[in-house]
Amino acid sequence: MSGPLAGTRGIVLTQAWAGSWCTSLLGQLGADVVQIEVRKRPDSWRGDYAAPIPSQVRDRPTAEHPWNCNPLYNSVNLEKRCITLDLGTVEGMAVFKRLLPLADFCAENFSPRVLGNFGITYEQMREIKADIVLASLSAYGHSGPWTNIPGIGGTIEPSSGMSGLLGYEDGPPLNSGQMFPDAIAALNGCAAIITALRHRDLSGQGQYIDLSMMESSLAAVGDAYLEYSMTGRQRPRLGNHHPSLAPHSIYPTRSEDGEEQWIAIACEDDAQWAALDEIAGQRWAQDSRFATNAARKQHEGDLDAAIAAWTATQDRDDLAARLSAAGVIAASVLDALELSEDANLRERGVIREIDHPEAGVFPQVTLPMHFSRTQPDAPRPAPQQGQHNHEVLAELLGMSEAEVDALIASGVSGGGPPD
Amino acid sequence: MVGDRMTDDSTSSPRALAGVRVIDISSTPAAAWTSRLLADAGADVVLVEPIEGHPLRRTGPFTDGGDSVPEAQFLANKRSVTLDLDDAPARDVVRQLIENADVVVSSHSPRRLATLGFEYASFGLSDLIMTHVTPHGMTGALAEVPGNDLTVAARSGWASINGNDDREPLKPAAWTSSCCAGIAAYAATVAALRWRDQHPGEGQEVDVAETEVMAATFAPGMLRSLYTGKAQGRHSSDDQLAGPVPVADGHFALTLSRAHFWRDAMNLLGLEDLAEDERYGASWFRQSHREEYSGRVAEAMAKWNKMDLFEELAIRRVVAGPVLGMGELRATDHLEVRGYWRRPADDPDGPEYPGPAYQMTETPQTLDRRAPRAGEHNDEVLGVIADAGGAR
Numbered sequence: 001m002s003g004p005l006a007g008t009r010g011i012v013l014t015q016a017w018a019g020s021w022c023t024s025l026l027g028q029l030g031a032d033v034v035q036i037e038v039r040k041r042p043d044s045w046r047g048d049y050a051a052p053i054p055s056q057v058r059d060r061p062t063a064e065h066p067w068n069c070n071p072l073y074n075s076v077n078l079e080k081r082c083i084t085l086d087l088g089t090v091e092g093m094a095v096f097k098r099l100l101p102l103a104d105f106c107a108e109n110f111s112p113r114v115l116g117n118f119g120i121t122y123e124q125m126r127e128i129k130a131d132i133v134l135a136s137l138s139a140y141g142h143s144g145p146w147t148n149i150p151g152i153g154g155t156i157e158p159s160s161g162m163s164g165l166l167g168y169e170d171g172p173p174l175n176s177g178q179m180f181p182d183a184i185a186a187l188n189g190c191a192a193i194i195t196a197l198r199h200r201d202l203s204g205q206g207q208y209i210d211l212s213m214m215e216s217s218l219a220a221v222g223d224a225y226l227e228y229s230m231t232g233r234q235r236p237r238l239g240n241h242h243p244s245l246a247p248h249s250i251y252p253t254r255s256e257d258g259e260e261q262w263i264a265i266a267c268e269d270d271a272q273w274a275a276l277d278e279i280a281g282q283r284w285a286q287d288s289r290f291a292t293n294a295a296r297k298q299h300e301g302d303l304d305a306a307i308a309a310w311t312a313t314q315d316r317d318d319l320a321a322r323l324s325a326a327g328v329i330a331a332s333v334l335d336a337l338e339l340s341e342d343a344n345l346r347e348r349g350v351i352r353e354i355d356h357p358e359a360g361v362f363p364q365v366t367l368p369m370h371f372s373r374t375q376p377d378a379p380r381p382a383p384q385q386g387q388h389n390h391e392v393l394a395e396l397l398g399m400s401e402a403e404v405d406a407l408i409a410s411g412v413s414g415g416g417p418p419d
Numbered sequence: 420m421v422g423d424r425m426t427d428d429s430t431s432s433p434r435a436l437a438g439v440r441v442i443d444i445s446s447t448p449a450a451a452w453t454s455r456l457l458a459d460a461g462a463d464v465v466l467v468e469p470i471e472g473h474p475l476r477r478t479g480p481f482t483d484g485g486d487s488v489p490e491a492q493f494l495a496n497k498r499s500v501t502l503d504l505d506d507a508p509a510r511d512v513v514r515q516l517i518e519n520a521d522v523v524v525s526s527h528s529p530r531r532l533a534t535l536g537f538e539y540a541s542f543g544l545s546d547l548i549m550t551h552v553t554p555h556g557m558t559g560a561l562a563e564v565p566g567n568d569l570t571v572a573a574r575s576g577w578a579s580i581n582g583n584d585d586r587e588p589l590k591p592a593a594w595t596s597s598c599c600a601g602i603a604a605y606a607a608t609v610a611a612l613r614w615r616d617q618h619p620g621e622g623q624e625v626d627v628a629e630t631e632v633m634a635a636t637f638a639p640g641m642l643r644s645l646y647t648g649k650a651q652g653r654h655s656s657d658d659q660l661a662g663p664v665p666v667a668d669g670h671f672a673l674t675l676s677r678a679h680f681w682r683d684a685m686n687l688l689g690l691e692d693l694a695e696d697e698r699y700g701a702s703w704f705r706q707s708h709r710e711e712y713s714g715r716v717a718e719a720m721a722k723w724n725k726m727d728l729f730e731e732l733a734i735r736r737v738v739a740g741p742v743l744g745m746g747e748l749r750a751t752d753h754l755e756v757r758g759y760w761r762r763p764a765d766d767p768d769g770p771e772y773p774g775p776a777y778q779m780t781e782t783p784q785t786l787d788r789r790a791p792r793a794g795e796h797n798d799e800v801l802g803v804i805a806d807a808g809g810a811r
Contacts, residue, residue, distance in 0.1 A: 004614040005610060005613075055646075055648055056645065071647075072639050145753045149729075149733040155740030159742075159743055162595075164742050171583075172665070173662075174663070176577070176591060177577070178637075185776075188776040191602050191609070195609050196435070198435065205781055207782065211777040216777060219773055220599070222598075223488055224592075226491055226492045226772060228744075228746060231488075234746060240590050249569075250587050250589075251587075264573035264578065264590075327565060333573040333579055335576065336579065336640050336651050344556075344559045345631060347558075347560070350631045350634065351634070364638065365631075370557075
């Protein structure tokens with residue numbers, strides 16, 4: 001195990017995106033993260049047990065189980081080990097309570113009532129492991145009138161104020177293309193747990209982290225709340241525009257094969273604007289409407305139209321390279337498949353080929369942090385359901401193969417749909 | 420060298436990063452958010468900014484009185500000294516500050532750091548942690564290429580899926596990309612601090628690229644596209660299942676991702692025939708037959724006010740979300756009861772701030788200071804060397 005969190009262990013009850021990626025990040029930073037999954041209610045991001053296997057995976061001879069071939073699960077669980085335990089059984093809970101003392105942290109993202117139903121609230125966990133760090137990631141937090149209201153990223157985005165800010169200037173509020181609040185919560189949960197671990201090291205004191213996805217999302221657009229607080233005004237939707245700089249938008253570029261192509265262009269100072277104008281050769285700077293940033297902002301519609309008319313004649317990647325070399329803020333808008341081939345992210349080891357035992361080899365986004373002294377190794381693929389039952393229970397609890405087999409035979413552990 | 424932290428906060432809880440000294444020589448929102456989070460966790464953050472002030476001080480939106488909102492948000496909880504990094508004597512002062520610090524936060528590119536003589540190795544401090552937060556990272560072909568939230572959205576995949584499929588791609592709202600990078604850089608910095616606690620003398624450089632953090636938040640979309648062989652695109656503007664749709668007093672998201680969400684929501688909307696049609700229990704059927712129900716659902720939803728609909732669906736355990744503006748969020752009992760809102764301890768009559776992203780029972784984050792004026796703490800921080808170093 002390598003990375004700055006080497007020597008740290010988490011026994012985690014996370015699922016879907018926020019909690020799963022939070023604990024995967026901790027694993028990729030060097031922690032030994034043991035994911036506990038319940039076969040009766042598998043991680044929702046494994047999908048339905050009977051779901052079809054995606055087209056680019058299904059013909060691989062190793063792709064036997066749909067729940068191990070779901071891209072959503074496999075994208076946010078790198079480096080973890082997975083065991084299955086039915087926490088609703090006496091035997092399953094007994095195993096969990098033997099594992100917990102071996103953990104430095106626990107994380108979960110059930111609905112707020114669930115830990116209590118299992119009899120493993122924070123206070124009950126402390127009776128087992130006095131200095132445990134427990135992080136709960138939930139929709140609205142573990143207190144307050146909305147605590148039991150269910151939510152997911154797609155509903156927290158509107159209720160946190162984010163959707164009201166996302167959209168075209170002349171259009172309605174929008175949600176992001178995938179559930180961004182989950183990712184924000186995951187990053188924050190990772191930050192919170194590391195902070196709590198350091199405090200525990202220094203003080204001997206564990207603590208409880210109550211992460212509300214609503215609050216973490218609102219904090220990420222906190223400047224818009226502060227704008228309301230300072231001015232009484234709700235920030236309008238800005239599209240791709242900046243509150244005070246122009247140009248700052250995404251423009252079409254020449255399309256050779258009917259596929260859309262876009263480029264992002266922004267100028268943060270007059271030097272960048274002059275460089276853009278020179279490359280464009282349009283003499284925009286001599287137009288009084290575009291002479292200063294203030295004038296450009298005032299005539300932003302005209303400015304965007306002029307830039308778009310020019311970019312539509314240009315090759316996207318060539319233009320992005322020329323603008324970047326001249327110091328203009330510019331980038332090609334990459335789609336998901338182009339991102340997976342991005343040379344810079346590959347060179348820096350953030351996108352890596354990950355070999356999953358069932359799904360096969362695909363590029364994946366790994367840890368987005370680099371350390372000069374404690375750089376972690378490349379992560380392991382997301383675990384198959386129950387893949388590490390024998391390994392973990394033998395290593396951590398000293399259970400014999402026969403004891404683990406008995407847990408599997410009784411349905412407390414195992415893999416795949418419950419019998 | 421760095422003066423003792425002066426606080427007048429009302430809480431007696433320990434601070435997670437008490438005693439950690441941070442020198443922030445950065446100039447971007449992402450790096451500013453990194454040091455803001457370090458400050459909220461109890462570190463003493465000294466912002467080193469040029470005489471004309473940090474660029475965020477000149478960034479809108481502004482109040483009618485000309486105050487910058489980003490300045491208030493991103494620079495709060497820090498102390499400020501004005502030292503021009505292009506001025507050699509001032510750089511010597513900054514170097515002295517860094518010699519007494521635990522962490523340096525920088526947004527400068529490798530070439531710029533070399534010009535300043537501020538490469539990590541130049542400090543010769545084995546226990547120093549230097550956290551770089553830059554658009555593309557400190558190595559690789561793009562290390563000197565400028566970027567911001569817009570290009571991060573473009574390069575990370577996010578713009579390609581945000582917005583409608585008949586219009587241009589959209590960046591995420593506000594400075595959320597910068598904030599995500601700032602959170603990641605904060606987490607990595609605290610991980611490095613913890614390592615140094617355990618291994619005295621083992622400081623290191625931490626390198627966080629804004630584009631990489633956002634690419635990591637895009638990971639599910641990328642792998643799904645690879646597994647299906649087709650890049651995920653943007654949603655149709657009439658896709659009721661993808662986001663907010665109009666209701667009587669605004670907009671409302673009814674994601675209907677599970678069969679019972681569909682059934683219970685349709686019953687509530689008075690569309691019993693849709694609720695009872697078992698074919699709609701399948702997600703793929705709901706998606707591929709949108710035209711058969713979208714008009715009726717829209718008409719039914721338009722009769723509801725968003726909070727009434729939210730409460731009724733919550734009773735039925737259907738996940739749903741009203742689009743709330745900042746004033747509406749301020750008015751919710753929920754955030755009030757949770758004690759979310761806060762004002763800087765040194766500015767109790769100043770603007771109200773949003774709370775932290777998470778609550779910690781033993782080491783709660785604190786907001787001790789409003790954003791400082793540029794150079795407000797020159798005397799306090801620089802003391803006797805102020806005159807020698809170009810501080811104003």
